[in-house]
Amino acid sequence: MSLKKTWFDDDRFHDQCGVFGIFGHPEAAHLTYLGLHALQHRGQESAGIVSSDGAHLYAERGMGQVGKVFAKANLERLVGSMAIGHVRYSTAGESKLLNAQPLRIESHRGEMAIGHNGNLVNASLVRGELERSGSIFQTTSDTEVILHLIARSQKESLEEAIVDALGRVEGAYSLVFLFPGKMIAVRDPRGFRPLSLGRLGGATLVTSETCALDLIDAEFVRDIKPGEMIVVTEDGTASYHPFPSVVHAPCIFEYVYFARPDSLLYGRSVNLVRRHLGRELAKEQPAEADLVVPVPDSGVAAGMGYSEESGIPFEFGLVRNHYVGRTFIEPRQSIRHFGVKLKLNPVRHIITGKRIVLVDDSIVRGTTSRKIVSMVRAAGAKEIHVRISCPPTTGPCHYGIDTPRRSELIASSHSVEEIAKYIQADSLGYLSRDGMYRAVGDLKADFCDACYTGNYPVPVPRDARTSVRNGVRVR
Numbered sequence: 001m002s003l004k005k006t007w008f009d010d011d012r013f014h015d016q017c018g019v020f021g022i023f024g025h026p027e028a029a030h031l032t033y034l035g036l037h038a039l040q041h042r043g044q045e046s047a048g049i050v051s052s053d054g055a056h057l058y059a060e061r062g063m064g065q066v067g068k069v070f071a072k073a074n075l076e077r078l079v080g081s082m083a084i085g086h087v088r089y090s091t092a093g094e095s096k097l098l099n100a101q102p103l104r105i106e107s108h109r110g111e112m113a114i115g116h117n118g119n120l121v122n123a124s125l126v127r128g129e130l131e132r133s134g135s136i137f138q139t140t141s142d143t144e145v146i147l148h149l150i151a152r153s154q155k156e157s158l159e160e161a162i163v164d165a166l167g168r169v170e171g172a173y174s175l176v177f178l179f180p181g182k183m184i185a186v187r188d189p190r191g192f193r194p195l196s197l198g199r200l201g202g203a204t205l206v207t208s209e210t211c212a213l214d215l216i217d218a219e220f221v222r223d224i225k226p227g228e229m230i231v232v233t234e235d236g237t238a239s240y241h242p243f244p245s246v247v248h249a250p251c252i253f254e255y256v257y258f259a260r261p262d263s264l265l266y267g268r269s270v271n272l273v274r275r276h277l278g279r280e281l282a283k284e285q286p287a288e289a290d291l292v293v294p295v296p297d298s299g300v301a302a303g304m305g306y307s308e309e310s311g312i313p314f315e316f317g318l319v320r321n322h323y324v325g326r327t328f329i330e331p332r333q334s335i336r337h338f339g340v341k342l343k344l345n346p347v348r349h350i351i352t353g354k355r356i357v358l359v360d361d362s363i364v365r366g367t368t369s370r371k372i373v374s375m376v377r378a379a380g381a382k383e384i385h386v387r388i389s390c391p392p393t394t395g396p397c398h399y400g401i402d403t404p405r406r407s408e409l410i411a412s413s414h415s416v417e418e419i420a421k422y423i424q425a426d427s428l429g430y431l432s433r434d435g436m437y438r439a440v441g442d443l444k445a446d447f448c449d450a451c452y453t454g455n456y457p458v459p460v461p462r463d464a465r466t467s468v469r470n471g472v473r474v475r
C-alpha cells in the first residue's frame with residue numbers, strides 16, 4: 001500500500017503566530033512555556049523560547065507543538081528572569097527549523113531576539129535592497145528583515161534603532177524583542193494583530209491573547225495600543241508612541257474565527273462577540289428549522305447566539321475529535337470524506353429526520369463545507385440550512401493570516417446561490433458587514449475587514465504575493 005501524508009486542514013484559515021514575553025520572574029522560561037500552550041491555536045508548526053539572565057540570551061526552538069518541543073532538560077537550559085516565546089504556523093514547504101522563532105542574532109549591538117506575529121507587505125522589497133548592499137540572510141522569514149534593519153541603523157539607542165527599522169517596513173507586526181536586561185514590545189501603527197499587557201506580582205508580561213495570562217494567574221492590565229512601544233527594564237515599564245498616527249485597523253476576523261473565545265480582544269470578550277454574531281445572523285438570515293447545530297469549535301458560540309435569538313433548540317450534532325494533528329496518512333484508496341470525518345462526526349440520533357441550521361464561521365474554498373453538508377445529510381438530516389457568521393470571504397489576507405489566493409476563494413467568483421448549490425445546502429446565508437459590526441458593538445469602529453470588502457488599509461505591492469511571508473507559504 002502506498003501511503004502519502006495529506007494536509008486535511010487546508011480548507012481553513014490559519015493564523016501565523018502567537019507571541020509571549022515576561023520580564024522579572026525567576027520562573028520566566030517555565031511561565032513562557034505555559035503561556036505558549038495557551039497560544040497553541042495560533043501556530044502548531046514550531047515553537048521557541050529565548051531567555052536571558054541579563055548577561056546573555058539562551059535559545060531553544062523546535063518543530064512541532066509546544067509539548068513536543070520542550071522537555072525538562074531544554075527548559076532548564078533557559079535560565080534567567082526574562083524570556084520571550086513564539087508559536088508559529090507554516091505550511092509544509094516552509095516548515096523549517098531555521099524559520100522557527102524567536103530568531104536570535106548577534107550584532108555590534110549585542111545579542112537580540114525577536115518574535116513576530118503578522119506579515120510585512122514590503123519585506124521582499126526591503127530584503128532585496130539589504131541583500132544588494134551586503135546583508136546575508138539566514139532564513140526566508142520577513143521577520144529577519146527587521147533584525148537586519150536594526151543592526152544597520154545609525155541610531156544610537158536600541159529603542160531609536162527599532163523605531164528607525166520599523167519606519168522602513170509596512171504591514172502587520174506585533175513584536176516582542178529580548179536583549180540582555182531589556183524586553184521591548186511593539187504593535188504596528190494600525191494594530192492589525194492583537195497584543196496585551198499583563199502583570200504577575202512584580203513581573204511584566206506581553207501576550208498575543210489574554211487567555212495566556214489566565215493560565216498562569218496573571219492579571220490583564222490593558223491592550224498595547226496600535227503604534228505603541230513598551231520598554232521593560234529593571235527600572236520599570238515605559239510606554240512610547242514613536243510612530244505617526246494613522247487610522248487603526250485591528251483584524252476583525254480575529255473575533256470571527258482566530259482568537260480563543262476565552263480571550264479579551266480589543267477590549268471585548270471574544271465569546272460574547274461571537275454570540276452576538278450568531279444573534280445578528282439569526283435576525284438577518286432566519287430559517288425554518290428544528291435544530292441549530294454548530295460546526296465545532298469556532299462555530300459554537302455563534303450557533304448558541306443563533307439559537308438564543310431564533311428560539312430554535314441548540315444541539316451538538318457534530319463532534320470534533322481533538323486528538324488529530326494537522327496531517328494524516330492517506331490510504332491508497334482513500335475513503336470518501338475521510339479527512340473531514342477524522343475531525344468531525346455527526347451524532348446520528350440528534351440529526352436524523354431534523355431540519356438543521358448548520359452554523360459555521362467561514363467558507364474558504366467550499367470543499368470542506370460541501371463534505372460537512374454531505375456528512376450531515378448522510379446522517380439523516382431532512383434539510384440543511386447553512387449560516388455563516390460573517391460576510392463572504394472574497395479576498396486574501398496580507399497581514400498575517402494564511403489564506404488561499406483569491407482565485408481559490410469560492411466567494412470571490414460565485415454568488416451566494418451558486419455557493420449554496422456547490423456545497424449542496426438547501427439554503428445558505430451570510431451575515432452582512434453591518435451585522436458583523438453591530439455584533440462587535442460599534443458600527444463606526446475602525447477595523448480591517450479587507451478579506452470581505454477589498455479595502456486593504458495598507459497598500460499591497462504587486463510582488464507581495466510572492467514575497468517571504470514570515471516563513472510561511474510563498475505563492
Ligand code: SF4
Nearest residue numbers: 251253397448450451
Ligand atoms: Fe483580518 Fe481579513 Fe484584514 Fe487579514 S484581511 S487582517 S484576516 S480582516
